[in-house]
Amino acid sequence: MTLAEIRFVLPDFRLAGAEIFLLFMICVILIVELFVAKKGSETARKTAHALAQLALAGSAALICTANASGVALRTFSNTFVSDPIADVLKLAIILAVSLSFLYSSAKLPGRAALAKAEFYALTLVATLGMMVIVSAGSFMTLYLGVELLSLPVYALVALDRDSASATEAGMKYFVLGALASGLLLYGISMIYGATGSLDAVTVAGRLFSPRGNRIVAAFGVVFLVAGIAFKLGAAPFHMWVPDVYQGAPTPVTLLVASAPKIALFGFAVRALPGALAALSQDWQAMLLVISATSIAVGNVAAIAQTNVKRMLAYSSIAHTGFVLLGLSVGVVDGSAANMINAYSASLFYVLVYALSSLGAFGILLLLPGSEGEGDISALAGLGARNPLLAAALATLMFSMAGIPFLAGFFAKFSVLVAVVAAGSVWLAVFAVFFSLVGVFYYLRVVRYLYFDSAAPFGHAANIEAPAFLKALAAANALAVALLGVFPNALMAVCVYALSRSIFM
Amino acid sequence: MEFKTFVFYFLAMTLIYAAARVVTLRNPVHAALHLVLAFFSASGVWMLLEAEFLAVALVFVYVGSVAVLFLFVVMMFDVGADHLREGFRKNLPVAALVASLMLIEMGCTLWLRFSTSAERALPHAGAGYSNVKVVGRLLFTQYAYPFELASVVLLTGVVAAVALTLRGRRAGRSANPSEQTLVNPRDRIRVVEMRLDRPGAENDLKGGE
Numbered sequence: 093m094t095l096a097e098i099r100f101v102l103p104d105f106r107l108a109g110a111e112i113f114l115l116f117m118i119c120v121i122l123i124v125e126l127f128v129a130k131k132g133s134e135t136a137r138k139t140a141h142a143l144a145q146l147a148l149a150g151s152a153a154l155i156c157t158a159n160a161s162g163v164a165l166r167t168f169s170n171t172f173v174s175d176p177i178a179d180v181l182k183l184a185i186i187l188a189v190s191l192s193f194l195y196s197s198a199k200l201p202g203r204a205a206l207a208k209a210e211f212y213a214l215t216l217v218a219t220l221g222m223m224v225i226v227s228a229g230s231f232m233t234l235y236l237g238v239e240l241l242s243l244p245v246y247a248l249v250a251l252d253r254d255s256a257s258a259t260e261a262g263m264k265y266f267v268l269g270a271l272a273s274g275l276l277l278y279g280i281s282m283i284y285g286a287t288g289s290l291d292a293v294t295v296a297g298r299l300f301s302p303r304g305n306r307i308v309a310a311f312g313v314v315f316l317v318a319g320i321a322f323k324l325g326a327a328p329f330h331m332w333v334p335d336v337y338q339g340a341p342t343p344v345t346l347l348v349a350s351a352p353k354i355a356l357f358g359f360a361v362r363a364l365p366g367a368l369a370a371l372s373q374d375w376q377a378m379l380l381v382i383s384a385t386s387i388a389v390g391n392v393a394a395i396a397q398t399n400v401k402r403m404l405a406y407s408s409i410a411h412t413g414f415v416l417l418g419l420s421v422g423v424v425d426g427s428a429a430n431m432i433n434a435y436s437a438s439l440f441y442v443l444v445y446a447l448s449s450l451g452a453f454g455i456l457l458l459l460p461g462s463e464g465e466g467d468i469s470a471l472a473g474l475g476a477r478n479p480l481l482a483a484a485l486a487t488l489m490f491s492m493a494g495i496p497f498l499a500g501f502f503a504k505f506s507v508l509v510a511v512v513a514a515g516s517v518w519l520a521v522f523a524v525f526f527s528l529v530g531v532f533y534y535l536r537v538v539r540y541l542y543f544d545s546a547a548p549f550g551h552a553a554n555i556e557a558p559a560f561l562k563a564l565a566a567a568n569a570l571a572v573a574l575l576g577v578f579p580n581a582l583m584a585v586c587v588y589a590l591s592r593s594i595f596m
Numbered sequence: 597m598e599f600k601t602f603v604f605y606f607l608a609m610t611l612i613y614a615a616a617r618v619v620t621l622r623n624p625v626h627a628a629l630h631l632v633l634a635f636f637s638a639s640g641v642w643m644l645l646e647a648e649f650l651a652v653a654l655v656f657v658y659v660g661s662v663a664v665l666f667l668f669v670v671m672m673f674d675v676g677a678d679h680l681r682e683g684f685r686k687n688l689p690v691a692a693l694v695a696s697l698m699l700i701e702m703g704c705t706l707w708l709r710f711s712t713s714a715e716r717a718l719p720h721a722g723a724g725y726s727n728v729k730v731v732g733r734l735l736f737t738q739y740a741y742p743f744e745l746a747s748v749v750l751l752t753g754v755v756a757a758v759a760l761t762l763r764g765r766r767a768g769r770s771a772n773p774s775e776q777t778l779v780n781p782r783d784r785i786r787v788v789e790m791r792l793d794r795p796g797a798e799n800d801l802k803g804g805e
């Protein structure tokens with residue numbers, strides 16, 4: 093049998109150049125680790141870190157050059173899509189992972205269980221999975237991307253195997269994550285049964301045609317949406333979020349809380365408006381319930397937390413609710429006029445959230461000793477101990493709370509504008525009410541920073557951390573502040589990316 | 597009833613029975629064996645659909661290696677599944693209610709949809725038709741990208757398993773004769789004089805242990 097006989101079309105490898113390069117570098121990191129220095133030494137970790145950053149930078153460069161046409165291109169028998177939204181999400185993911193590597197270099201040297209090449213290799217595999225998700229052209233690649241993202245993250249959560257809380261969190265994450273994968277697969281199999289295809293464009297076309305089997309597909313949508321909500325950690329599928337955020341070592345929490353949210357937003361956009369636009373009534377109603385529950389549960393439950401990591405976990409549930417809220421008001425009465433507005437608001441929201449959550453967990457990592465493990469008393473008197481970090485953390489908290497003229501405010505505002513434009517004023521009121529409830533626990537952090545004394549807790553008078561990491565944290569907070577004043581550039585990118593992409 | 601239909605129902609019922617036993621049996625070894633039975637029945641169903649390659653692959657891969665691996669693990673570690681069943685009785689009524697509601701709803705939806713559509717005859721393949729060839733061709737052309745991704749998932753599994761379990765090279769238990777001959781008795785034992793008639797000597801003994 094010759095190549096011509098099997099009608100094999102050589103794929104356009106250039107479009108997937110970033111993924112291929114990243115995979116190559118993962119293998120390089122794993123091999124180099126065998127030969128460089130002594131295993132577990134600081135040199136070995138630094139080498140792996142440098143290679144990982146190189147891999148990310150190279151991938152980012154390849155993404156920028158691969159498809160500059162601004163047109164959606166498909167290759168690998170349509171299982172791979174390269175379009176502006178994929179590029180934007182991939183660059184954001186790479187930036188988030190790169191920042192989380194930098195932040196975690198503050199704590200890794202002291203933790204032998206984490207400071208090894210596998211930490212970097214596994215994180216990069218997760219990054220690869222996220223990149224696969226956001227440029228997936230079929231349900232098959234979407235699912236494989238999710239697995240490629242989840243598997244290394246389960247291992248990363250449990251990587252510190254001498255810590256009982258980390259292994260328990262890893263186990264819990266693994267079991268619930270496997271359940272979510274099962275839900276996703278079940279939903280995908282239903283959609284395949286209804287349409288006879290896994291390809292996103294074909295599925296969309298067949299569902300719009302009068303012969304499309306809508307009921308069975310709607311059935312699949314139920315499971316698909318539940319699976320996405322599970323993976324995103326939206327209520328009522330949020331049980332794993334607080335335990336995993338708190339139990340995992342902070343460098344891993346930092347990772348779990350940032351980049352995957354962006355990737356799963358990509359999943360939702362590819363699967364729901366992308367492939368299942370014909371069923372927008374069904375999934376929008378589901379997303380609406382999920383997002384309203386998430387906003388309520390996240391904000392109310394966060395009040396009772398005394399651990400910052402756990403509190404930020406509940407806050408992430410609430411933020412996820414806002415992201416999904418934007419996705420649930422795209423199509424109004426069969427008209428897609430509100431679509432670009434709503435989805436770009438969601439995209440803006442998820443990007444800003446990832447940035448603020450990176451900053452917040454990053455600052456926790458800079459705290460000395462075990463203070464980074466999240467007990468809220470560790471923050472007491474930080475305003476006096478290190479005014480720069482305290483100001484940065486306060487800015488991030490204000491932004492997350494949605495205090496005006498910070499990025500978080502503008503993100504919430506644009507989602508709510510889209511919700512109101514869709515005619516659901518009561519929903520906007522509901523979201524605003526619970527956001528106000530949420531302000532309480534963000535301000536409590538600020539109270540610890542500035543109005544509590546460090547003395548009763550016996551904290552050291554100043555924070556020992558590399559100067560460039562302190563500068564990075566400050567720059568991170570500054571970026572969040574500036575994005576609130578000048579949101580237009582990023583918003584324009586979001587709108588451009590969404591309007592030029594394959595599913596519109 | 598055609599004989600093929602009878603075989604299908606027999607296999608399907610065996611499959612459902614075995615799958616139900618996997619999750620309800622107390623003994624993990626029995627559960628693993630029922631899993632094997634479930635795999636066999638599923639491969640029988642595939643055989644009926646003339647997907648011989650997949651049927652054989654299912655038996656080879658799942659029965660031949662995965663299920664055997666399960667059995668090994670179950671037998672080597674004494675997996676006490678009892679703690680997993682705490683609260684089983686307590687949660688059973690609610691769980692059963694929710695599950696049966698879902699089952700009825702799903703049944704209704706799917707039944708309404710598929711009961712009306714006439715059974716379509718399978719496209720019958722000729723004698724020269726090779727299952728393996730078709731699967732292979734699809735795997736390396738249309739599904740080349742997902743196929744490669746699946747290999748990366750496996751690589752990740754290997755790396756993650758090593759990262760989670762390897763605790764450095766452990767020193768072997770074999771003795772090194774040259775080190776043994778070089779040993780100095782004074783390194784091994786030290787004779788300490790203990791006077792028991794001194795007051796508080798018993799405490800010293802306890803503390804010294």
